[in-house]
Amino acid sequence: MANKPSTTGLAVPSKRLSRLWHMGRATTDFASGIGLRGMIELARSREGDGQRISLSPQATQRLTNRLARMRGAVMKMGQLMSMDGSDVFTPEAAEIMATLRDRAEPMPLSQLNRVLTAEWGKDWNKQFKRFEFQPIAAASIGQVHRAETRDGRRLALKVQFPGVRESIDSDIANLGFLSRNFGMMPEGFDPAPMLEEARLQLHEEADYEAEAASLRAYRALIGDDPDFLVPAVHPDLSTSRILAMDFAEGVSVERLSASDFSRGERNRVASLLSRLMIRELFEFALVQTDPNFGNFLYDADSRRIVLLDFGATRAVSPDLIEGYRALARATLANDQAGMRQGAVALGYIGDDVPAEQAARLIDLISLSGEVITSEGPYDFGSSTLFERVFARGRDMFQDKQFSHMPEPATMFLQRKFAGIFMLCRRLRAEVDLRAMLEPYLLDASAHSGVD
Incomplete structure (x- = not known):
């Protein structure tokens, strides 16, 4: 030790x-x-x-x-x-x-030992040849330790912070209190359904047994893909507060933005993750919705991307998939009426929204769709789309144009879409999203499952 x-x-x-x-x-x-x-x-x-x-x-x-x-x-x-x-x-x-x-602050060593003892018993250390007390990573819910078992398995052990699971409800209640009393939301915009969805999602993320099940399901979907690696779960050492996985080599994909990596490699990695995002929605109907850059590692030797952290994995309903399909079709066709129908189906726009307000919301969606309406590879490195969408949304917020709460489940999908966009931008990549997306829009049944 x-x-x-x-x-x-x-x-x-x-x-x-x-x-x-x-x-x-x-x-x-x-x-x-x-x-x-x-x-x-x-x-x-x-x-x-x-x-x-x-x-x-x-x-x-x-x-x-x-x-x-x-x-x-x-x-x-x-x-x-x-x-x-x-x-x-x-x-x-x-x-x-x-x-x-x-990185979050690591828990004190005394707390760490209490968690390990509670989950594995007082002689837990006898199972390991080596256990690194210094965490190799720490985030919002837990920290990760590297270890090697007596039988030679090299593991990454995600250990949950004590008290985090119990504090989720109070955190969400506090966020609701602040949003209602300090002008954090537009007038008439009720944050309660979204906060409730966030509360449920965070409880799922804090259940490592549920994450282990999601990891196994996603690993089965990826299969023997030569471009991706999903670590295997080790059930004998996993509990509701400890998740034991294969240790995987690699650096955070955002490190590819350094001069050590070529434009071609940056474009390849950004394209692979963009295509995977589309497959998750239209093919897997299962989306890992936390696009934190640290959840994607790049192994330069094998040129594979390691996929981590499946606590925020969500199944997507057929209705939601068809809503996104319809909205993407209409956006590519610049069909304003079709875009409104798709936005209504996804809950972005209410049926009773005034025409002028709906038109401004459709314009914002159309602006956001620039990444798929452009012909050929989209140059994320020179794009100012984020600033334009941010400024347009801020203006609409100030003008009280947001008066309808979208379908809460879309919040986590939007989080994934935005995260991949930001990663492509960080890598200054050129990605042909339109070419990737179009096959999934031609025939709803063509990519509805995995063979």
Whole structure:
């Protein structure tokens, strides 16, 4: 037993009032970091002005540290904010925020030992030839340790933070309280269904037995694909709070943005993950909805992409699949009426939305569809689409144009779509999404399952 962590870490806050206090402090850190003038300028800025949030490194560090200490649902929200912080934050702030994608504060060694003892028994260490106490990764719900068993298996062990599962309900309740009382939502926009869906999803992510089942199901769908690797589960060491998997070599795919990798390799990896996203929706009907860059590793020796973290895996209903198919068809055809029907089917637009408001929403969807309507490979590296969509959506928010809650299940699919877009942008890749998508739109039954 070696490699003890150099830091002891701080225990996760578990009481609702304590977590609300930390959440409030995080909000205060964010507001004070921007400053009154910055908040006014951000609110006044309009489309195309390139406005970015100028958050000082010191204020961002305080915000990041607080979110990292809280872990759980609140840190998950921070990770979503930081998926591609270079688009919204200054480079200095983005560098600090990016730590939320890769690392939370590790739990104290005493807490770690209590979790391992509770799950495996007091003599748990006798099962291992080597166990690295220093985690190789830590995120919002758990941390990962490298180990080797007495019988020679090289494993990655995901160990859940104590108290995180129990704090999910209070975190969501606190987010609801803040959204209702501090103007975080448009007028008439009820966040309750979305927050309830998020609450259920987070409980699923915190159930490692359910994640193990999803991992096995996804591994079966991938099969012997030469481009992807899904680690195998080791049931004898897996519990509801520990997930034991094969250890897989590789670096986070965002590292391919460095000069060590060619444009061709970046394009290949971005194209593979984009095609996989489309297959998940239209072929697998099973989507891993957490596109955190750290969930995709690249093994330069085998040129395979390792797929990790299946806690947010969701089955997609046939109705939802057909809704996306109809919306994509209409978007490619620039069929405004068809786009409205598809948007209504997905819950993006209510049946009773005024015509002018519906038209603005359709325009936003049409703008977002630029990645599939362009002929040939789309150049994500030079694209300003994120800024344009962000600015258009902000203007509509300020004009109170969002008055309908979409189908909650689409929130997690949109999270995947946006994450892959951001990854393609990070890699400065050129990807022909239209060519990948069109075969799935021609015949609804052609790709409805896996042989």
